[in-house]
Amino acid sequence: MSVLVFLESADGKVRKTSLEAVSYAVALGKPVTAIALGAVNAEELALAGKYGASKVLHASDERLNQPLVKAYASVIGKAMQDENAELLILANSSLGTPVAAKVAVKTGAAFVSNVVELPDTSSGFSVKRSIYTGKAFARVELKSGKKVLTLRKNAAELKEAGGQAEVKPYAVSLSEADFNAKITSTEKATGEVLLPEAEIVVSGGRGMKGPEHWGKLEELAHVLHAGTGCSKPVSDMGWRPHHEHVGQTGVKVAPQLYIAIGISGAIQHLAGVNSSKCIVVINKDPEAPFFKAADYGVVGDAFDVLPRLTEAIKAAK
Amino acid sequence: MKILVCITHVPDTTSRISFTDNNTRFDTNGVQFIIGPYDDYALARAVELKEKMGATVTVLNVGGAETEPTIRKALAIGADDAIRVNAEPTDSFFVASQIAEHAKGFDLVLMGRESIDYNGGVVHAMVGEMLGVPSFSPVMKLDIEGTAVKMAREIEGGKEYLEASLPLVAGCQEPIAEWKIPNMRGIMSAKTKPLKVVEPKAVDKNVVVQKFELPAPKGAVKMIPADQMTDLVNRLKTEAKVL
Ligand SMILES: Cc1cc2nc3c(=O)[nH]c(=O)nc-3n(C[C@H](O)[C@H](O)[C@H](O)COP(=O)(O)OP(=O)(O)OC[C@H]3O[C@@H](n4cnc5c(N)ncnc54)[C@H](O)[C@@H]3O)c2cc1C
Ligand SMILES: Nc1ncnc2c1ncn2[C@@H]1O[C@H](COP(=O)(O)O)[C@@H](O)[C@H]1O
Numbered sequence A: 001m002s003v004l005v006f007l008e009s010a011d012g013k014v015r016k017t018s019l020e021a022v023s024y025a026v027a028l029g030k031p032v033t034a035i036a037l038g039a040v041n042a043e044e045l046a047l048a049g050k051y052g053a054s055k056v057l058h059a060s061d062e063r064l065n066q067p068l069v070k071a072y073a074s075v076i077g078k079a080m081q082d083e084n085a086e087l088l089i090l091a092n093s094s095l096g097t098p099v100a101a102k103v104a105v106k107t108g109a110a111f112v113s114n115v116v117e118l119p120d121t122s123s124g125f126s127v128k129r130s131i132y133t134g135k136a137f138a139r140v141e142l143k144s145g146k147k148v149l150t151l152r153k154n155a156a157e158l159k160e161a162g163g164q165a166e167v168k169p170y171a172v173s174l175s176e177a178d179f180n181a182k183i184t185s186t187e188k189a190t191g192e193v194l195l196p197e198a199e200i201v202v203s204g205g206r207g208m209k210g211p212e213h214w215g216k217l218e219e220l221a222h223v224l225h226a227g228t229g230c231s232k233p234v235s236d237m238g239w240r241p242h243h244e245h246v247g248q249t250g251v252k253v254a255p256q257l258y259i260a261i262g263i264s265g266a267i268q269h270l271a272g273v274n275s276s277k278c279i280v281v282i283n284k285d286p287e288a289p290f291f292k293a294a295d296y297g298v299v300g301d302a303f304d305v306l307p308r309l310t311e312a313i314k315a316a317k
Numbered sequence B: 001m002k003i004l005v006c007i008t009h010v011p012d013t014t015s016r017i018s019f020t021d022n023n024t025r026f027d028t029n030g031v032q033f034i035i036g037p038y039d040d041y042a043l044a045r046a047v048e049l050k051e052k053m054g055a056t057v058t059v060l061n062v063g064g065a066e067t068e069p070t071i072r073k074a075l076a077i078g079a080d081d082a083i084r085v086n087a088e089p090t091d092s093f094f095v096a097s098q099i100a101e102h103a104k105g106f107d108l109v110l111m112g113r114e115s116i117d118y119n120g121g122v123v124h125a126m127v128g129e130m131l132g133v134p135s136f137s138p139v140m141k142l143d144i145e146g147t148a149v150k151m152a153r154e155i156e157g158g159k160e161y162l163e164a165s166l167p168l169v170a171g172c173q174e175p176i177a178e179w180k181i182p183n184m185r186g187i188m189s190a191k192t193k194p195l196k197v198v199e200p201k202a203v204d205k206n207v208v209v210q211k212f213e214l215p216a217p218k219g220a221v222k223m224i225p226a227d228q229m230t231d232l233v234n235r236l237k238t239e240a241k242v243l
Helices: A016-026 A042-050 A069-082 A096-107 A211-224 A232-236 A289-293 A302-316 B037-053 B065-077 B092-103 B123-131 B184-190 B229-238
Strands: A002-007 A032-037 A055-059 A085-091 A110-115 A126-131 A136-142 A147-151 A166-169 A181-188 A200-204 A227-230 A257-261 A278-283 A296-299 B002-006 B009-011 B033-035 B056-062 B081-085 B108-112 B135-145 B148-155 B158-165 B168-172 B195-198 B207-213
Touching (some): A002 A016, A002 A042, A002 A069, A016 A147, A042 A055, A069 A085, A096 A147, A096 B123, A126 B207, A211 A257, A211 A302, A278 A289, B002 B037, B002 B092, B033 B065, B037 B056, B037 B065, B037 B135, B065 B081, B065 B195, B108 B123, B123 B168, B135 B158
Parallel strands (some): A200 A227, B002 B108, B081 B195, B135 B168
Antiparallel strands (some): A110 A126, A181 B158, B148 B158
């Protein structure tokens, strides 16, 4: 019996959230096999070993360079059987989550998404999952021999185990039917920190007054090596791209530090940030509801506080 | 063309969440229920497609009798008829199995990217797999030409443009369409549109909710004067240990 982890990659690099999934699997104390698909750099594959996987399967078939859910689910479902894995673990993502769902249906595994911490195996196998958009949790029991979990960020601490994994090519047999869609193009913001993976997020709301002021916010994000986010009206007005919008109807983030600037703290916004470890709110209105959800608050004008904070961080480095 | 839109009946996004019966049941006291916001996008796109190219739009909900006002609202927005599978939607696999049972014969199955109560984000993918048709989510743009479907899907830090053919399943999110508000005529006609109630098919449940929990309450906020940013940075380092 073993645990299989999907190593999701982008541009040849393994996603940090997938390495967290390896750490999660290792913490269960069973042998861990990781599987990567498509073009992935060799040193990136080796990372799985560093975090404690004992084996890495690499399906390098060219047709897998396009991350198509159906084909990925076929390969991973098959690997779960070949490896006799009782448990498959993936990071929640636009690829990992639907792949998990399909594998679960194929294999008859019990499937839980949005898992936030290690399982309780004292009697049976149960996990805690996030529900009501981060406003609550449910403890769910998985009652099947085979199980599939997708993890929220920070479900397990990223931990180096200092090992080495043997990387093995994994042969796939794919049919036409596995390619039921075509990705015609991709648009990706490059060179920035991906919001769902960011350890620090700097986010701006309507209080930032207009897209022309985002330079100040980006400068703070840059010195902190942070991802940038925004409130819904900001993306609705086109000040920022849609994928930066945080909240109930946008990205749910779970960073170590969330800095909100000129955001009122509507309940729909809070739903996307309440898993953050520490929240700093900067708002000129001392009555802004966001202060109630904050760890640290600064009452002041964003255009005055932002540069001061950026300077203070630079000075502390 | 036949379009199926799967809608959830969920607490309004401003609801405070609490539980009763020793934390085993959601407390509906004082809670207002709505069509899931993402499902609302799916419905709006279905109605747009119907207006543009002609289609029938059926809405489906897996839920108890209490969801009927929400289903009627979807009919008022422009769906033609409705199916309610009379069962408590306990987990994604159960719900997907019920939907798949009724989704055969539809050209397009539209859902929300996720339900805002269970937040699985997976029912569309499960239904796609059960029906053996492609599924995509979260879809921000969906256009149909003949049987060809062109879509834009949000991915981490960007967008992916896709082509596939009908039949397919899509989990929708903004800006796929503008939310629609029912008008008087819609509300009147919704009262007489067909709403069929069917019993669920038996499904082995392998996922069981044991209990619910609320997050630990936040401690009091520490206010830092605006000219003390060095102090804030120090606290983030030594007190909060996040820098
Ligand atoms: C179904 C539904 C889903 C939604 N989903 C989301 C979601 O996912 N994410 C989301 O963010 N919203 C969402 N919303 C919208 C949400 O209700 C709020 O309208 C929105 O979050 C407000 O954005 P804001 O805080 O940027 O703007 P505002 O509410 O206008 O707040 C601006 C804030 O900036 C402060 N300010 C102004 N000038 C300055 C200055 N110079 N310096 C410092 N502070 C200043 C003000 O005091 C105020 O607090 C949703 C709404 C609905 C109905
Ligand atoms: N009980 C339900 N009845 C009808 N459709 C549902 C139900 N639950 C989920 N769905 C559909 O599946 C989508 C994804 O739900 P989920 O996987 O729970 O996040 C929702 O946006 C709905 O379109």
